[in-house]
Amino acid sequence: MMNHLGTLKKYIIILEAFHSKKILSAYDEDLLGILDISTKQLGRLLKEISEELGNIEILKEGKQIVYKLIEPMDLYVKTFEKNMKIGELFNMIMDGDVSVLDGLERLSQKGSQMYMFKNSIFEDLKDFESNSNFKHIITSIKNREYRKIKFFGSDVIYDNVKCIKVIFMDNNWYCAFVYDKNSLMIGRISFMESVTYASNEQTFNKDSVKEHLKFLQNDMQNGFTLYKNRNKKRIATIKATPIVAKYFDEGMKKFLSSQQFVKKEEDGSVIFTLEYTQSLEVLPFIQRWLPDLIIVEPKELKDEYVTKLNMSIANLLNK
Secondary structure, eight states: OOTTOOHHHHHHHHHHHHHHHSEEETTOHHHHHHHTOOHHHHHHHHHHHHHHOTTEEEEEETTEEEEEEOSOOOHHHHHHHHHOOHHHHHHHHHTTOGGGHHHHHHHHHSOOSSOOOSSOTTSSOTTGGGOHHHHHHHHHHHHTBEEEEEETTOOOEEEEEEEEEEEEETTEEEEEEEETTTEEEEEEGGGEEEEEEOSOOSBOOGGGGHHHHHHHHHTOOSTTOOGGGTTSOEEEEEEEOTTTGGGGSTTSOOSSTTOEEEEEOTTSOEEEEEEESSGGGTHHHHHHTTTSEEEEEOHHHHHHHHHHHHHHHHHHHTO
């Protein structure tokens, strides 16, 4: 049964059928069976596609209306450009449908008039479709099955883990998994040497990871946000100098989800705050804006930052 499919996925199935058959109608038995929809619904989808794309001709054969593909096209690029719903494509990947990945890769490499991808979503997983680790993770999330994970360069084996989410973050793919009863780890998939079946062959209860999923949704702002410190968050007060203040002004897009505008100073600088569960969650971000982000408080974070800066200077001088 495929009547739960989103419109974009249906479009792609129909466009694939166009490539193989060239001519389609609302009475195409193969499409009606695959999509599990009525002739009226299929007719409406065919009409929408023909109106959106300029390379489908509408013909009449007796009392039937048929649609003919008159020139080849890159269906993924066309569909994306017309619908601009890349989120749906990602949902298809997360649902385990790796068939769209080749098309997305072409789209990311294509010099489109509207889009340019400077960071490829396939940077870590060169061959998603054949990546057994990724398949194991996706299957385990869908079926709530336990898995065993081993990372390159480590003898530690995480057995009976609960994979709960695949995350694309900071231009890399990660898997969030629960281990050791209640601990949460965010592991980079390309660093995983193997993902295999666990010794526990049972399935886990969705309620057992409810708090972890809530944390991922509401509290995690990067890969260094610690689940164990989620109720012990600190607040850092940061000053952006006038040179970069406009990027941190009220109403501007946030760099981190906890970022909150406080006030604008008379000299044009901006004061804002960040929440953090450990210093590593915010210091790399602050350092990227060196020297224009200044830690006002807390003193412990400021002192740690100064120590790191002095170490950097010492390393440069000793080079």
